[in-house]
Amino acid sequence: MEATSSEHPGPALRLRLEVRGAVQGVGFRPFVFRLAEELALPGWVLNDARGVFIEVEGPRVRLDRFRERVVAERPPRSIVQSIEAAWLPPAGYGAFEIRHSDEAGAKSALVLPDLATCPECLAEVLAPAQRRHHYPFTNCTNCGPRFTILRALPYDRPNTTMLGFVLCAACRAEYEEPRDRRFHAQPIACPQCGPVIALWDASGAGVVRGGAALDAAAQALGEGRVVAVKGLGGFHLMCDARDRAAVARLRERKLRVGKPLALMVRDLGQARELCEVPELAARWLESVEAPILLLPRRPHAPVAAEVAPGNPNLGIMLPATPLHHLLLHACGFPVVATSGNLSDEPICTNEYQALERLGDIADLFLVHDRPIARHVDDSVAWLVRGELRLLRRARGWAPLPVTVKHELPAILAVGAHLKNTVALSVGRQVFLSQHIGDLETEEAMKAFERVIADFLRLYEVSPSAIAHDLHPDYLSTRWARARAAEDGELRLVGVQHHHAHLAACLAENGAEGRVLGVTWDGTGYGTDGTVWGGEFLLGDAAGFERVAHLRPFRLPGGEAAIREPRRAALGLLWESFGEALPDEAVAALGRLFDGDELRVLVRMLERELNCPVTTSMGRLFDGVAALVGLQPRVTFEGEAAMALEWEADPAEQGAYPVDLLVGSQGSGAPAAVGSWGPIFLDWGPLLGAVLEDTGSGVPRGIIAARFHNALVRAAVQVAGAVGEERVALSGGCFQNRLLTERLAGALEQAGHAVLLHRHVPPNDGGVSLGQAVVAAAQLKAGGGT
Numbered sequence: 001m002e003a004t005s006s007e008h009p010g011p012a013l014r015l016r017l018e019v020r021g022a023v024q025g026v027g028f029r030p031f032v033f034r035l036a037e038e039l040a041l042p043g044w045v046l047n048d049a050r051g052v053f054i055e056v057e058g059p060r061v062r063l064d065r066f067r068e069r070v071v072a073e074r075p076p077r078s079i080v081q082s083i084e085a086a087w088l089p090p091a092g093y094g095a096f097e098i099r100h101s102d103e104a105g106a107k108s109a110l111v112l113p114d115l116a117t118c119p120e121c122l123a124e125v126l127a128p129a130q131r132r133h134h135y136p137f138t139n140c141t142n143c144g145p146r147f148t149i150l151r152a153l154p155y156d157r158p159n160t161t162m163l164g165f166v167l168c169a170a171c172r173a174e175y176e177e178p179r180d181r182r183f184h185a186q187p188i189a190c191p192q193c194g195p196v197i198a199l200w201d202a203s204g205a206g207v208v209r210g211g212a213a214l215d216a217a218a219q220a221l222g223e224g225r226v227v228a229v230k231g232l233g234g235f236h237l238m239c240d241a242r243d244r245a246a247v248a249r250l251r252e253r254k255l256r257v258g259k260p261l262a263l264m265v266r267d268l269g270q271a272r273e274l275c276e277v278p279e280l281a282a283r284w285l286e287s288v289e290a291p292i293l294l295l296p297r298r299p300h301a302p303v304a305a306e307v308a309p310g311n312p313n314l315g316i317m318l319p320a321t322p323l324h325h326l327l328l329h330a331c332g333f334p335v336v337a338t339s340g341n342l343s344d345e346p347i348c349t350n351e352y353q354a355l356e357r358l359g360d361i362a363d364l365f366l367v368h369d370r371p372i373a374r375h376v377d378d379s380v381a382w383l384v385r386g387e388l389r390l391l392r393r394a395r396g397w398a399p400l401p402v403t404v405k406h407e408l409p410a411i412l413a414v415g416a417h418l419k420n421t422v423a424l425s426v427g428r429q430v431f432l433s434q435h436i437g438d439l440e441t442e443e444a445m446k447a448f449e450r451v452i453a454d455f456l457r458l459y460e461v462s463p464s465a466i467a468h469d470l471h472p473d474y475l476s477t478r479w480a481r482a483r484a485a486e487d488g489e490l491r492l493v494g495v496q497h498h499h500a501h502l503a504a505c506l507a508e509n510g511a512e513g514r515v516l517g518v519t520w521d522g523t524g525y526g527t528d529g530t531v532w533g534g535e536f537l538l539g540d541a542a543g544f545e546r547v548a549h550l551r552p553f554r555l556p557g558g559e560a561a562i563r564e565p566r567r568a569a570l571g572l573l574w575e576s577f578g579e580a581l582p583d584e585a586v587a588a589l590g591r592l593f594d595g596d597e598l599r600v601l602v603r604m605l606e607r608e609l610n611c612p613v614t615t616s617m618g619r620l621f622d623g624v625a626a627l628v629g630l631q632p633r634v635t636f637e638g639e640a641a642m643a644l645e646w647e648a649d650p651a652e653q654g655a656y657p658v659d660l661l662v663g664s665q666g667s668g669a670p671a672a673v674g675s676w677g678p679i680f681l682d683w684g685p686l687l688g689a690v691l692e693d694t695g696s697g698v699p700r701g702i703i704a705a706r707f708h709n710a711l712v713r714a715a716v717q718v719a720g721a722v723g724e725e726r727v728a729l730s731g732g733c734f735q736n737r738l739l740t741e742r743l744a745g746a747l748e749q750a751g752h753a754v755l756l757h758r759h760v761p762p763n764d765g766g767v768s769l770g771q772a773v774v775a776a777a778q779l780k781a782g783g784g785t
């Protein structure tokens with residue numbers, strides 16, 4: 001022991017450390033305990049709602065060493081944001097102890113996300129002689145559920161859904177033994193004292209319990225049945241991924257037509273049979289976050305075509321809990337593992353609710369009796385520009401905050417309409433919720449309200465303001481208004497949709513000051529009441545100037561155009577040519593519509609009836625996709641744009657012309673942005689070239705590539721004209737990897753610094769973060785109502 005070495009102890013002192021960050025549920029207290037024991041320093045450690053408190057006393061030299069080693073050797077899963085030290089006179093402690101949690105104080109301790117099963121626990125579960133052999137709820141201080149079992153802070157067993165499971169003697173001994181890897185692991189459990197699984201039929205009648213339930217579920221999957229599996233943050237719907245009929249049945253029952261389905265595979269080896277798995281992807285698949293990764297599928301991957309029709313990628317994940325590991329081992333084949341919900345509703349978390357909501361989808365229910373405190377979906381990510389980038393932020397990341405540079409007032413940001421998330425600022429942290437979904441169903445609205453109530457309770461914050469989208473009809477906007485009407489103290493701050501995208505990208509990158517935001521997506525309510533989406537905003541969190549945008553066009557039928565890209569094509573042609581359509585355009589429309597349909601829509605355009613004006617980049621993608629013969633109708637937003645991206649021939653370097661016009665003068669690319677108004681990106685010449693190439697039989701892959709390249713070239717020209725060095729790329733269009741990689745590369749070549757999203761999605765899942773940051777800046781400047 002170091003304490004017995006021949007040092008000159010000097011007078012004893014007491015050191016108090018206050019450690020803040022993600023330090024609960026990661027084995028921080030046991031680590032401190034072992035370190036204090038090793039250095040023979042008496043004192044105590046405790047979790048409180050703000051973090052971990054430590055007091056130790058002894059000679060200064062050993063206290064200094066203790067302090068250094070707390071930082072240097074802290075547990076691998078912990079995130080230390082700050083350590084404050086205070087020196088005090090000794091209190092005469094006799095030994096070192098782990099004290100009971102202190103409930104007082106502001107709740108700012110970081111709640112840790114759920115952590116996928118660690119290699120030690122997995123080995124233990126698979127080894128025959130262990131007492132946790134085949135036990136689906138095995139975990140330790142390095143792995144297991146956290147956010148999905150937490151009911152209140154601080155993170156201690158009575159505050160989790162493990163409250164009802166009384167530890168057996170063997171588990172208690174591990175829990176209390178500081179040298180054990182389960183010392184103070186709050187969700188510790190074993191077959192004697194922990195949760196149990198069972199297999200139910202669709203009426204809720206028990207078929208079998210315990211280990212036999214896993215084998216029976218695996219067998220049912222092998223026979224082509226659909227099994228609903230209760231996991232960490234909700235139910236998955238599973239079926240054999242190789243079985244075309246089973247996958248088709250699942251799609252049909254779930255009312256999920258086109259969207260790709262995620263797969264769960266047994267291990268990395270099985271992942272490599274299905275997809276190309278580069279080294280970085282392998283590391284992320286096996287990480288504690290264990291996201292669904294979109295990876296290029298192998299040519300003859302043994303997976304039914306119905307899993308991801310026409311898609312060059314498969315979304316695959318590894319099991320994140322022992323339950324899933326055991327099930328995949330019992331199956332031996334990859335399974336479809338899609339969210340346990342109907343269509344776009346939020347994921348089911350409770351077995352009785354699941355019977356009701358999923359009863360018509362699943363044949364069997366593999367359930368357990370550990371309650372899920374809140375829904376958390378699987379995160380979805382892919383690798384772009386050599387880094388993992390999230391498309392859906394949930395398990396593994398939620399609810400970790402984004403840390404900003406300055407303290408923010410407490411603001412609740414209610415997010416966008418699709419891919420909704422909410423955010424709550426507490427000091428310098430903006431806590432970003434798990435993915436909630438599209439606020440289109442009653443279930444989704446309930447989940448939205450539940451997550452808000454959950455966040456406010458967890459962090460014990462009463463917000464002083466609510467930030468919302470400018471769209472007056474979004475249910476989130478209406479909710480915010482109703483809430484403010486009830487509470488006269490609450491201020492309301494409306495945040496423009498693309499401004500929120502820009503601010504989210506700034507906040508995630510820890511950047512301040514003015515940048516050029518290239519914010520491209522499908523739909524966002526503009527300050528002029530039109531539908532924006534192909535925007536260049538120059539600004540920061542406090543404000544923006546719309547320096548450039550797509551040339552506006554009309555969408556016949558408004559919202560209906562999102563489901564029918566052919567309508568966007570018609571809107572573009574109408575804006576470009578009016579009634580004097582060239583032959584190629586007439587031919588294209590003839591392929592897309594029957595005569596009556598077309599006449600009705602043209603009448604609408606002529607009378608400007610239900611034909612909102614838009615500058616949407618998403619709709620430009622849609623329109624071009626429809627014109628080249630891809631996806632005249634879609635089942636989800638972005639489907640046509642995805643098809644166009646996949647079609648593009650990466651070798652093609654040509655680009656269609658896009659004219660940059662200033663105001664209405666049409667004088668070409670300006671030298672600098674001034675008082676003469678925003679730059680128009682006139683896609684008219686591009687549209688003409690697409691029609692011409694389509695008419696003369698140029699391969700679709702070449703046309704798709706020239707279209708992407710045209711947008712890249714135009715955006716680089718705008719950035720040059722604006723003259724801002726830093727450019728942020730945000731908005732749903734940057735889920736397009738080809739566009740993102742080409743544009744970021746071209747901007748860098750032109751001397752710009754590019755800000756991209758990483759762990760906050762570029763799509764509307766990141767909007768709530770941006771809203772919180774913008775609202776804070778505007779309140780500071782005296783805004784809000």
Ligand SMILES: [Zn+2]
Binds near residue numbers: 117120122141144
């Ligand atoms: Zn473990």
Ligand SMILES: [Zn+2]
Binds near residue numbers: 189192
């Ligand atoms: Zn036990």
Ligand SMILES: [Zn+2]
Binds near residue numbers: 501522524
């Ligand atoms: Zn958006």
